[in-house]
Amino acid sequence: xxxxxxxxxxxxxxxxxxxxxxxxxxxxxxxxxxxxxxxxxxxxxxxxxxxxxxxxxxxxxxxxxx
Numbered sequence: 001x002x003x004x005x006x007x008x009x010x011x012x013x014x015x016x017x018x019x020x021x022x023x024x025x026x027x028x029x030x031x032x033x034x035x036x037x038x039x040x041x042x043x044x045x046x047x048x049x050x051x052x053x054x055x056x057x058x059x060x061x062x063x064x065x066x
Contacts, residue, residue, distance in 0.1 A: 006035045006054065013058040025062075034061055 010031065014024045026034070034057055041053045 003035055006038055009054045013055055
């Protein structure tokens, strides 16, 4: 899956959590890490929907960072 599409999906999740993308605490390196994690899960968990995997990874990342 394209990185640009995954980035947009992650951005949408962040807007749901923070209300505004500018309030996102993620750096470019963290975006890259999340995209790698999502891509790995997409390849290994093919029965899961992309939307579910992205939301799970974003939630896990944000909850671990606090």
